[in-house]
Amino acid sequence: MYDPLTSTYSFACPSGPVAKVPLSAFRLLERLPAAAHPALYRVLFECRCGREHVGLVSHDDLDWAPLGTASTVTFKNLLTSRDDFLATELADLAASRIRAGEWPWSFYCCLEGRARPMTPSAFAVIAPGESSLAVAVQCPVCRAVSVNLVSREHVDLPFWNDRSIGVVAHVFQRDALRAIEEFRAELHSTHFDERRLDLEL
Ligand SMILES: [Zn+2]
Ligand SMILES: [Zn+2]
Structure with missing residues (x-):
């Protein structure tokens, strides 16, 4: 998958x-x-x-597979000459980064006015722009939907985390986001403020 x-x-x-x-x-x-x-x-x-x-x-596939934890791929461990599961190595790597205060994905919650950690299941809409993506994210803590302007890597690569992103200064209704064409049209006339993504874990 x-x-x-x-x-x-x-x-x-x-x-x-x-x-x-x-x-x-x-x-x-x-x-x-x-x-x-x-x-x-x-x-x-x-x-x-x-x-x-x-x-x-x-x-599980949505939130945790990007960290490699569900992979069945093996690799030759050169230290032991055994075939080891890549998933074990990647899970260890992800766990040590999370322990060090990094989180695979983050976004800026408009209602709370702060950066929050998230997982991909919190994405409601992803709309591509010319050089970036507009993502609507439902906050796992307060449930409010915020729209952030981020890089493609910010979405695709765990632990990438753009240092600063664009944020629409109002909270969206999740139901209103179902019509993706309307969402895209609205983004063209929307102003994005710049925010830093500093997590306080
Ligand atoms: Zn096709
Ligand atoms: Zn929130």
């Missing part, structure tokens, strides 16, 4: 081979109400074939 070596998710494409797309190719994310455990997300993604398709992603 997720390949940590290429940072891509695999989905079926109706008009070609399997589509391998990064998180930044997701456009809409919605938690399905029926599947309580494990949680399942319906994702609209922009495929390499030029069209948008719907795919399903489990909560």
